[in-house]
Amino acid sequence: MSVAKNFQAIKAELDSFASEIILVAVTKNHGVELMREAIDAGATDIGENRVQEAAEKFQTLDRKVIRHLIGHLQTNKVKAAVKLFDVIQSVDSEHLAAALDKAAKSIDKVQDILIQVNAAREPQKSGVMLEDLDALINFVDAAKNLRLRGLMMIAPNFPDARECRPLFRQMRKLFDELKTSRENFDFLSMGMTHDYKIAVEEGANVVRIGTAIFGERLYT
């Protein structure tokens, strides 16, 4: 199957849901040619998880697309990140939020961000713990050059993706509660190749899909 066919099949599946679901095509570890193929097949949103890799590809992309940073961001890369990305999905600490706010200010930008939540409390994963979420939200709200657009979550890699369902449901509940008192709070980003079907059933409205569109990534 080609990238275009894979992309369009998933897009059609997502379009069958009543509300709009944004499909972020995750191009990490693939070349810019595949990025172009996905965009030409209709992709409006692209996800990358490393700043340096994204910078190299975006430089030669010559296509318009909404660019998401979905990987862990180090504070020494924030200056490049605010220049490159429309949405930074992986904000998980006050330290990082402060650095991003400063970097965005220096280029006169209001940076759209999501807060990444470590809902499963996995020690090796990024994301803010639930008990620290309110404090981080307050911090971001006070940062003039950041605009909080929603939440992001990476589910544990359970052999059976259905095991993620309670976590997805918990995230949707949290998202809905926060949304009642906020503006521009629109995105709940959860679901990847192995678990996106469960995630959208539980209310994800942004999914981040790599393998199912582009095939396995080759790490050399």
Ligand SMILES: *Cc1c(COP(=O)(O)O)cnc(C)c1O
């Ligand atoms: C790589 C990655 C994805 C896509 O994963 P697939 O399993 O290839 O669909 C989604 N989200 C994040 C944060 C990633 O790093």
